[in-house]
Amino acid sequence: MTNTAWVFPGQGSQAIGMGADLASLPQAQERFALAEAELGWSVLEVVKDPNDQVSNTRYTQPCLYVIESILVDLLKQQGLVPQAVAGHSLGEYVALYAAGVFDFTTGLALVKQRAELMAQASDGMMAALLGFDADDLAAQLEATPGVVLANDNNPGQVVISGTPEAVEAVLGAVKAKRAVKLNVSGAFHSPLMAKAANTFKTVLEPVTFGTAQVPVLSNVDPTPATDGATLKQRLVQQMTGSVRWREITLALPGLGIDTLMEVGPGNVLTGLAKRTCRDLALVNVSSLDQVQQLVD
Incomplete structure (x- = not known):
């Protein structure tokens, strides 16, 4: 039996057309409709735009969150569960969703505001x-x-x-x-994001973070945690803090993890893991076909 960590990519992994294949599923259609009601725009329309609208920070982050969250739900419907989770930058929000720390709509509302604040940060x-x-x-x-x-x-x-x-x-x-x-709007994960981070802190404060169902390794602190208050505080620090992804990857074998599954578009995180921790088996899940292949 394998012990698997699910990891979720962030900004930079987006691609035109990502997640469009999911639209054939009724449960995914419901999620896309729920997201449109929250965002005021259609994730599917953005990801299909040939002008690469999906690479605009304001759209990138919510699109990644919605598509990766749908993949999480599909994996769980197949009876698959992670033994630990982590996400790279924006991906940490999907990790918290996957761990049951907050529901889909709560996470999307946070990601929407995060994306808008970061898109406005034009310095750096x-x-x-x-x-x-x-x-x-x-x-x-x-x-x-x-x-x-x-x-x-x-x-x-x-x-x-x-x-x-x-x-x-x-x-x-x-x-x-x-x-x-990098083609980004600002100096993310640096002190130059302090103004945006302070604004976002007031957004986070009233949101309830539940106890995680599995350990979460956070960007600013790669030690596993399940306490909601701890995970919330780490998220407050994330916008200005460094993403310690190498340390997260190195910590996984110590938790008994033997397989790293990247859930989301592309293969950035499995690519990084190849050099960091060669003993981990690597799996990518970015499409409906790949979900089905895991259980066939």
């Missing part, structure tokens, strides 16, 4: 670095005000975030096999 820049010396990068970040490590994804890939000047300075100083400036 983010860049991914691949193939670099970790000590050199750490030294440059320490010596350069206004830039931080935003995503510690795996030993060979990180994302830095900060003011354009500071990010450019680090990119110019660190030798890397590849450096890519």
Whole structure:
């Protein structure tokens, strides 16, 4: 018997047409209709837009949440359950939904407001670095005000975030096999998101977080937790804090996890895990066909 962690990708994994195959299912149709009533726009229309409307932060995050949540429901209907959950940035909201911390509508309302706040954060820049010396990068970040490590994804890939000047300075100083400036509206997971984070904190405060049914490993603290208040506090910190994904992946075998299942579009998280923890079996579930293959 396998012990599986379900992990959920965030912004950057979206693709035109993602989740459209789910629309053939009555239960998914109900979810899409419920989402449209909450959002004021259609997830299916956005994901099908050939002009890549789905990559606009305001739309990306709710679309990912809705589609990944539907996949969660389908997996559970097949009798599958995770032994632990985690999500990368936006994906943490789906992880909390999957763990029963809040219901679908509550999570969607939070994601909608989060997306709108982050879309308005026009200051700053983010860049991914691949193939670099970790000590050199750490030294440059320490010596350069206004830039931080935003995503510690795996030993060979990180994302830095900060003011354009500071990010450019680090990119110019660190030798890397590849450096890519990200197409995002602001310096996510950095102190530059403090204003948006403070506003979002007031949104979170009245929301009740229940006890998680399975351990949740949070972006800002990779130790497993089930207490609702703890998980809520970690989410408050998430918008300005670093995504400690490498540590999350490394923690899974210690929880008895032998299989990592990425639930959502693309294969970013399984790709990161290949280098971080080679002993984990990797599974991707991004479509109705892949859900059915798991139980056939």
